[in-house]
Amino acid sequence: MYKVVFLDIDGTIRNSKKEITAYTKTAIKRVINKGTQVVICTGRSRDYAISVSKEALASPCVIVSDGAYVYDYAKQKDIYTLELAPATLEKIYNITRKYNISITVDTTSGQYTNDKSVTSPSVTYQENFLENMLKEKILHVHIVNNDKEKMTKTLEELEKLDNIKFGFNGLYQFGENYFIFLADPNSNKGDGIKNFCKYFNISIKETVGIGDDFNDLAMFKNVGVSVAMGNAQENIKKVCTYVTDTNDNDGVAKWLNANIK
Numbered sequence: 001m002y003k004v005v006f007l008d009i010d011g012t013i014r015n016s017k018k019e020i021t022a023y024t025k026t027a028i029k030r031v032i033n034k035g036t037q038v039v040i041c042t043g044r045s046r047d048y049a050i051s052v053s054k055e056a057l058a059s060p061c062v063i064v065s066d067g068a069y070v071y072d073y074a075k076q077k078d079i080y081t082l083e084l085a086p087a088t089l090e091k092i093y094n095i096t097r098k099y100n101i102s103i104t105v106d107t108t109s110g111q112y113t114n115d116k117s118v119t120s121p122s123v124t125y126q127e128n129f130l131e132n133m134l135k136e137k138i139l140h141v142h143i144v145n146n147d148k149e150k151m152t153k154t155l156e157e158l159e160k161l162d163n164i165k166f167g168f169n170g171l172y173q174f175g176e177n178y179f180i181f182l183a184d185p186n187s188n189k190g191d192g193i194k195n196f197c198k199y200f201n202i203s204i205k206e207t208v209g210i211g212d213d214f215n216d217l218a219m220f221k222n223v224g225v226s227v228a229m230g231n232a233q234e235n236i237k238k239v240c241t242y243v244t245d246t247n248d249n250d251g252v253a254k255w256l257n258a259n260i261k
Contacts, residue, residue: 001034001035001036001206001260002036002206002207002208002224002225002260003036003037003200003202003203003206003207004036004037004038004039004059004196004197004200004202004206004207004208005031005036005037005038005039005207005208005209005210005256005260006039006040006041006063006189006193006207006208006209006210006219006223007038007039007040007041007056007058007210007211007252008041008042008210008211008212008213008216008219009040009042009044009049009052010042010213011211011212011213011229011231011232011247012210012211012212012229012247012251012252013028013040013052013056013247013252014052014247015247015248016247016248020052020055020056021250021253023250023253024056024250024252024253025055025056025057026253027250027252027253027256027257028056028057028058028252028253028256029057030256030257031256031260032057032058032059034260036260037059037061037200038056038058038059039053039058039059039061039062039063039196040052040053040056040058040062040063040064041062041063041067041189041192041193041209041211041219042062042063042064042066043064043065043066043140043167043181043189043215044064044065045064045065045106045110045111045122045140046062046064046065046069046071046106046108046110046111047110047111047122048064048111048122049062049064050062050071050073051122053073060072060073060074060075061073061074061079061196063189063192063193063196064106064139064192065106065139065140065183065187066140066167066183066187066188066189066192066215067082067187067188067189067190067191067192067193067218068081068082068083068106068139068140068183068184068187068192069081069082069106069108069139069192070192070195070196070199071108078108079195079196079199080192080195080196080199081108081137081139082139082184082186082187082191083137083138083139083184084138084139084141084163084164084182084183084184085163086134086138088161088162088163088164089105089130089133089134089138089141090130090134091161092141092143092158092161092164092182093129093130093133095154095157095158096143096154098157099145099150099151099153099154100150101143101144101145101150101151101154102114102115102118102143102144102145103115103129103141103142103143104118104123104141104142104143104144105133105136105138105139105140105141105142106138106139106140106141106142107133107136107137107138107139108136108137108139109136109137110122110124111123111124112124112125112126112129112132112133112136113125113126113129114126114129139183139187140181140182140183140187141181141182141183142179142180142181142182143179143180143181143182144177144178144179144180145177145178146176146177146178147178148171148173148178151171151178151180152171154180155170155171155180158180158182163184163185164182164183164184164185165182165183165184165185165186165187166180166181166182167180167181167182167183167215168181188215188218189209189211189215189216189218189219189222190218190219190221190222191218191222193207193209193219193222193223194222203224204222204223204224205224206224207223207224207225208223208224208225208226208227209222209223209225209226209227210227210228210229210244210251210252210255211227211228211229211232212228212229212231212232212236212247213232213236214236216236217236217239220239220240221239225241225242226239226240226241226242227240227241227242227243227244227255228240228242228243228244229243229244229245229246229247229251229252230243230244230245230246230247230249230251231246231247231248231251242255242259
């Protein structure tokens with residue numbers, strides 16, 4: 001019997017309309033009632049992941065910030081934390097200030113930004129940003145601007161720093177904006193899963209990971225059974241034990257119902 005199923009969010013339990021269907025929720029609830037934990041495992045921030053976990057009727061633990069933080073939100077207990085050094089954050093912040101670029105950080109207490117224009121309900125504006133953030137446990141840093149030239153120069157300076165890892169291999173474009181994602185070099189979903197399993201005394205052989213994107217590869221390498229969504233790219237599907245249906249056709253629910261009786 002599988003002891004835990006780890007689920008990615010976007011492109012996995014959510015369809016292209018950003019919905020978690022009733023069919024998927026029912027499948028997750030049934031699996032939990034059978035004694036298998038179902039845990040959100042995502043690159044997203046803590047509070048965002050918790051809201052999705054509750055919506056999905058999943059177990060009350062989340063693995064967030066690409067594995068840098070494992071949190072039991074029912075008990076409000078930190079299980080595992082991998083932080084960026086304060087000195088590293090200060091260097092990153094000074095580079096963004098040089099180019100007048102917004103910065104947002106994921107912490108163990110929430111998500112914060114120095115940009116007043118950010119309207120996300122999960123992100124809090126901090127006026128004395130650096131001073132307050134140096135008191136926090138920093139998990140992830142997100143830098144965003146719509147000026148590609150400024151972001152390219154920012155990236156060039158950031159690449160000179162030690163002890164950071166770049167998501168999406170550097171500069172990532174989504175819509176009109178460009179993003180740079182930074183974290184500790186050792187943060188990945190697989191490491192978060194290993195620490196989750198160590199805490200709960202679960203064998204890796206008794207775990208399942210379901211996802212669709214490149215940041216799920218570390219998860220796939222550190223679970224007993226790996227499941228790629230039907231909407232994943234072919235080179236992701238090739239490394240997985242199974243391929244299920246797409247996120248728009250309830251691929252998660254179909255795999256759970258077929259394989260966890």
